[in-house]
Amino acid sequence: MRLKNVFRLALYGIFSLLFASGALWIYADQMKSNVEVDTEMWQQAAALLLSLHGGAAMVTLLLLGALGPMHVQRAWRAKKNRTTGITSIATYGLLISTAFGLYYVGSEALRPWISTIHIAFGLAVPAVVAAHVMVGRASVATTTATIAPEAQARRAAAATLVPADAPADAVLIKVMSKAS
Ligand code: HEM
Ligand code: HEM
Numbered sequence: 624m625r626l627k628n629v630f631r632l633a634l635y636g637i638f639s640l641l642f643a644s645g646a647l648w649i650y651a652d653q654m655k656s657n658v659e660v661d662t663e664m665w666q667q668a669a670a671l672l673l674s675l676h677g678g679a680a681m682v683t684l685l686l687l688g689a690l691g692p693m694h695v696q697r698a699w700r701a702k703k704n705r706t707t708g709i710t711s712i713a714t715y716g717l718l719i720s721t722a723f724g725l726y727y728v729g730s731e732a733l734r735p736w737i738s739t740i741h742i743a744f745g746l747a748v749p750a751v752v753a754a755h756v757m758v759g760r761a762s763v764a765t766t767t768a769t770i771a772p773e774a775q776a777r778r779a780a781a782a783t784l785v786p787a788d789a790p791a792d793a794v795l796i797k798v799m800s801k802a803s
Contacts, residue, residue: 624698624703634686638683640675641680642745644675644679645742645746646746647668655669681796685783687715693710699712704755704759704762708755713750717740718748721737721738721744724737724741725737750751
């Protein structure tokens, strides 16, 4: 479940870029119709930010795809952090489907709604990520703390993932055997 450092950093990095480009675009979009400023400059900035956002979104899809077998399946089987996990999947699913709508829904009446939903859920992303990581870490720490220190030491020293003489710990054995 614990992600490799490089993957975790990539995930945090791309989510930050996605959020920053989206939030700054909202500002640039307001400024480009403000007659008191250099509207052309803000128009260019808005276009640049949106292309950065679209590019970041493509990389995000790649990373989210990799997260399925690496993280979600194992955490799901271990019954850890399911509530905020499902909330995360629902949030990103909604962002992806509204992004599709922004590109392909031709209706002028629907577009502002799709845009508002996309922006509202987009702005909520930092809170969704923070809640997921905090609750997830706490739930994993609780499990580890309830395993006897001798069993933890035996496991740490064991050559195989699940030592034959280790006392049965349903959650950990499930996670480890599915992961191998
Ligand atoms: C697309 C959705 C998801 C994303 C982007 C995501 C991302 C993350 C990230 C970045 C962490 C912090 C990892 C670390 O500190 O090494 C984390 C932790 C965790 N996530 Fe997810 N996750 C997602 C879905 C899920 C689901 C569906 C579940 C549960 C079924 C889940 C369970 C956990 C658990 C248990 C932890 C704590 C792991 C630990 O500290 O060892 N995640 N997640
Ligand atoms: C998985 C996450 C996300 C995906 C796949 C995604 C994708 C997209 C795509 C493809 C567009 C259309 C770009 C264009 O018209 O050229 C878009 C627009 C936009 N996104 Fe995201 N985005 C995501 C997350 C976010 C987040 C976190 C924010 C944060 C504020 C955000 C804010 C915006 C804004 C403001 C727009 C412009 C809306 C409009 O044209 O009316 N997005 N997004």
